[in-house]
Amino acid sequence: MNKCFNHPICKNESETEYCPACLQNGGIVPKDYIRSNLENSFTYHAPKSDxxxxxxxxxxxxxxxxxxxxxxxxxxxxxxxxxxxxxxxxxxxxxxxxxxx
Structure with missing residues (x-):
């Protein structure tokens, strides 16, 4: 198994270039992946550990x-x-x- 070509946004593994969800969407990252990435990018991340x-x-x-x-x-x-x-x-x-x- 490989990582989907949309990695790191898509965390799914894939036997081909894209995971089934991304492949079904024409190789484009599905909106739920985009939304989670947007949330992560625009959220305060308090420093932790080192x-x-x-x-x-x-x-x-x-x-x-x-x-x-x-x-x-x-x-x-x-x-x-x-x-x-x-x-x-x-x-x-x-x-x-x-x-x-």
Whole structure:
């Protein structure tokens, strides 16, 4: 058995690309899966166990890289974009922990 191609939204296993529910829906994630994903994305997830320490570890590593960008890169639009994308990377990494554990 494999994971459905709509994983991680669809948690079903499948013998083909899509589980029967997604396949019946034309390979599109059924609305109940979309709704549960929306609920998960727009719900506050209180930190649990070691999550705060992991968030901080991610931020600290990113801060090191941000300082490297600041030291090695000339002030420019590209440097600003690199720093903004680093901020986004931290956000998405932390969200992956918060929403999937």
């Amino acid at each position: 999550q705060p320490q992991r968030y901080e570890a991610i931020r600290n590593k990113a801060k090191e890289l941000a300082h490297m960008f600041d030291e090695l890169c000339p002030d420019s639009r590209e440097k600003t974009i690199a720093q903004e994308n680093l901020e986004q990377a931290i956000m998405w990494a932390n969200k992956s922990i918060a929403c999937n554990e």
